[in-house]
Each structure stands twice: as C-alpha cells, then as structure tokens.
Amino acid sequence: MTGETLLEVEGLRVEFGASVAAVRGASLSVARGQTHCLVGESGCGKSVSALAIMNLLARGGRRGADKLSFAGIDLRGMSDREMARLRGDRMAMIFQEPMTSLNPAYTVGSQMAEVLRRHRGTSRRDALDRAAELLGRVGITAPGMRLGQFPHQLSGGLRQRVMIAMALMCDPELLIADEPTTALDVTVQAQILRLLAGLQRDLGLAILLITHDLGVVARVAHRVSVMYAGEVVESAATADLFARPTHPYTRGLLECVPVPGKVKRDQPLGSIPGVVPKVSPGFTGCGFRDRCAHANEICAGDIPRHRTDGDHEYLCRLPRDWAHAA
Ligand SMILES: Nc1ncnc2c1ncn2[C@@H]1O[C@H](COP(=O)(O)OP(=O)(O)OP(=O)(O)O)[C@@H](O)[C@H]1O
Ligand SMILES: [Mg+2]
Structure with a gap:
C-alpha cells in the first residue's frame, strides 16, 4: 500500500579503516510508492549510504546499523548470496554513470535478459520480450534494434x-537512484525525471533519489533528508522542509530558494563558506559546528534530535522555533 514504510534505516554507520567515518548514525525511511530525496554537499555520505543499504560497499567499508529493514526483512543478517538475490529483483540501484551497471562486452538485450534469467529462471525468449517492452516503456524507439546493440553504440x-x-x-519495489541525471543535458534530465515519476505512478515504485538539484527535489520528492558529515541532520515532508527549514545547514542550503514554487530548474544547493569536514570514528558533537554561525560549546557535546508532530526531524541544540519566530 502506498505510504506504508518499505525501507527503514536507523543508525546506519559506515567506516573505512580506522580514520574515515563516512556515515555516522544516519536514519531515513522510504514509503511505498513515494520518492524520498537525499541531498547534501559532496562528500557528506550520500552514495556510501546508498551502497551500504544495498550491501555494495567497496572492500574495506564496514557497515553497522540499529535497523535496516526492507519490506519487513532484516537486511543486516543476510548473507551475500541472499542479498544478491534481492538486489536487481525487489530492490534495484541506478548510478550517475550508466557504465557502472552496463557491461561493454554484451549487447543490451543479453544483459537485460540475464537479469530475469538469473532471478526468475525466465527463458531467453521471454526475457528478451520483457526487455523490449521495458525499452519501449522508457521511451526508446525501435527497441528490437537496440536489443542487438552494445552500450558504446548508444548516446549517454x-x-x-x-x-x-x-x-x-x-x-x-524500491529503486535507489544515485544522481541519475547529473551527467545529462537539461532536456534529457527532464525527460528521465518525468519517466521516473511516470513509472512510480504506474508501478507503485518507491524511489530513494540522491540529487544535488533542489529544483528536482521540489518537483519530485514527497520527503527530503538533508545529510551532513555522515548524519541526516534534517528530514521532513518536502513542502514542510521548504517552508520551515530548521537546521542551520539546511537553512544555508535553501537560502536563495525559500519556497518550492520559486525553485528554478538546475538551482544548485546554496553555498556555505567552508567544506564538509572529514570525520574520523570517535568524533563527537555537531559536524557542522565549525561552519555554523549559531555554534557554542554545547555543540561539541551530545546533540538532541527534535521531532515535531508532522514528522519533521532535525538534529541541533537550537529550539524548534529559533528561525521561525515572528
Ligand atoms: N572506498 C572508500 N574508502 C575510503 N573512503 C571513502 C570510500 N568511499 C567513500 N569514502 C569517503 O566517504 C565520504 C562520503 O563519500 P560519498 O561518496 O558517500 O559522498 P557523496 O555525498 O555521495 O558525495 P558526492 O555528492 O560528491 O557524490 C567521503 O569523505 C569519501 O571520501
Ligand atoms: Mg555520491
């Protein structure tokens, strides 16, 4: 049912070796049939979070979580084999660079068919029919011809x-899309986003969309999570986040774009002086404090997580109304 929680992530942690804490207790949930956008500056841990959920971290990446559940299944105890069965089947991921997923050595048809053969044991002929149908569905004309082509014969x-x-x-049921349109020109970007929205409507697909583009967020997200230095520092329904951004970092990002209707296409995240710190395991306090105009000594200690009735959450010492008082 649309609206029911499909993916639930609580306290996700990822470390690389002894020195990099890429994700530090991040929490987010994605509802069936909805789009959840994950935003934040370069290096804040968006891709690593997505890869950790899919159990696709690079070697050396260690994952931990208080909760990691998909359709009621606990992903934490799953073997690589069980996880591989789920991936590409009930949950799938797409990347900024399509060649991450596509194999240059095989035709489009044979690699698409292989997915169904592997997960469902479908015959090659039926799998190719399904591939052709889906190519048509994503707006590719003459799908039969494309099935016989190699990835390098196609445009971006x-x-x-x-x-x-x-x-x-x-x-x-779930598609995780890591900046799937960043490398494309604006017209194609818009087409792909329309396509994803249409697929969501028709198939009830839940989408976790990682993006830098606030215009995209305003148009497609039901809910938004803002990440900073490995933590989700704020999360809310889209309209609520744009209307009442509360974490100082979110406010910095949205500075020039106070309401969704005013967000322009390709509107980048606002820029805040400084860069995301590289955080090591054992780091305590607010990761944003060195860049925050409101920081004081409290910010070096434990930071409270505030949650309002409308499911608007933020991680900051400041009271809920600090920025919205009349
Ligand atoms: N394989 C790895 N080994 C060590 N550190 C890594 C590895 N992969 C990522 N990191 C570190 O983890 C942090 C988060 O990286 P991540 O790729 O998730 O950022 P991001 O939010 O996706 O950024 P961008 O917007 O540029 O894609 C960064 O500091 C990065 O250097
Ligand atoms: Mg990334």
Whole structure:
C-alpha cells in the first residue's frame, strides 16, 4: 500500500579503516510508492549510504546499523548470496554513470535478459520480450534494434534509459537512484525525471533519489533528508522542509530558494563558506559546528534530535522555533 514504510534505516554507520567515518548514525525511511530525496554537499555520505543499504560497499567499508529493514526483512543478517538475490529483483540501484551497471562486452538485450534469467529462471525468449517492452516503456524507439546493440553504440541519454529499464526488469519495489541525471543535458534530465515519476505512478515504485538539484527535489520528492558529515541532520515532508527549514545547514542550503514554487530548474544547493569536514570514528558533537554561525560549546557535546508532530526531524541544540519566530 502506498505510504506504508518499505525501507527503514536507523543508525546506519559506515567506516573505512580506522580514520574515515563516512556515515555516522544516519536514519531515513522510504514509503511505498513515494520518492524520498537525499541531498547534501559532496562528500557528506550520500552514495556510501546508498551502497551500504544495498550491501555494495567497496572492500574495506564496514557497515553497522540499529535497523535496516526492507519490506519487513532484516537486511543486516543476510548473507551475500541472499542479498544478491534481492538486489536487481525487489530492490534495484541506478548510478550517475550508466557504465557502472552496463557491461561493454554484451549487447543490451543479453544483459537485460540475464537479469530475469538469473532471478526468475525466465527463458531467453521471454526475457528478451520483457526487455523490449521495458525499452519501449522508457521511451526508446525501435527497441528490437537496440536489443542487438552494445552500450558504446548508444548516446549517454539512451544508456541511462537502458540502465533504468534494466533495473526494472524484475519489477522492483524500491529503486535507489544515485544522481541519475547529473551527467545529462537539461532536456534529457527532464525527460528521465518525468519517466521516473511516470513509472512510480504506474508501478507503485518507491524511489530513494540522491540529487544535488533542489529544483528536482521540489518537483519530485514527497520527503527530503538533508545529510551532513555522515548524519541526516534534517528530514521532513518536502513542502514542510521548504517552508520551515530548521537546521542551520539546511537553512544555508535553501537560502536563495525559500519556497518550492520559486525553485528554478538546475538551482544548485546554496553555498556555505567552508567544506564538509572529514570525520574520523570517535568524533563527537555537531559536524557542522565549525561552519555554523549559531555554534557554542554545547555543540561539541551530545546533540538532541527534535521531532515535531508532522514528522519533521532535525538534529541541533537550537529550539524548534529559533528561525521561525515572528
Ligand atoms: N572506498 C572508500 N574508502 C575510503 N573512503 C571513502 C570510500 N568511499 C567513500 N569514502 C569517503 O566517504 C565520504 C562520503 O563519500 P560519498 O561518496 O558517500 O559522498 P557523496 O555525498 O555521495 O558525495 P558526492 O555528492 O560528491 O557524490 C567521503 O569523505 C569519501 O571520501
Ligand atoms: Mg555520491
């Protein structure tokens, strides 16, 4: 049912070796049939979080979580094999660079068919029919011809569409999309986003969309989480986040874009002087305090998580109304 929680992540932690704490207790949840956008500056831990959820971290990455559940299944205790069965089937991921998913050595048709063959044991002929149908669905004309082509014979926009179609082969419930349109020109970007929105409507797909583009967030997100230095510092329904950004970092990001209707296409995140700190395990306090105009000694200690009735959460010592008092 739309609205019911599909993916629930609590206290997600990822460390690389002894010196990098890339994700530090991040929490977020994605509801069935909805789009949850994850935003934040470069290096704040968005991709690592997505990869950790899918159990696709680079070697050396260690994952921990208080809760990591998908459709009621606890992903934490799953073997690599069980996880591989789930990936590409009930949950799929697409990337900024389609060649991360596409194999240059195989035709579009054979790699798309392989997904269904592996997960469902579908015959090659039926799998190719399904592939052709999905290529049509993502707006590729003459799908039969495309099935016989190799990835390098396609334009960037077409490759992106093929990657999306391939991710949909098994009709997943959740699609994690890591900046799927950043590398594309504006027109193709808009087409791909429309496509994702249409697929969501028709298939009830839940989408976790990582993006830098606030215009995209305003148009497609039901809910938004803002990440900073490995933590989700604020999370709210989209309209609520734009209307009442509360964490000083979120306010910095949205500075020039106070209401969704005023967000322009390709509106980048606002810029705040300084960069995201590289945080090591054992770091305490607020990761933003060195860049925050409101920081004091309290910010070096434990930071409270505030939650309002409307499910608007933020992680900061400041009271809920500090920025919104008349
Ligand atoms: N394999 C790795 N080994 C060590 N550190 C890593 C590894 N992968 C990522 N990191 C570190 O983890 C942190 C978070 O990286 P991540 O790629 O998640 O950022 P991001 O929010 O996706 O940024 P961007 O917007 O640029 O894609 C960064 O400090 C990065 O250097
Ligand atoms: Mg990234």
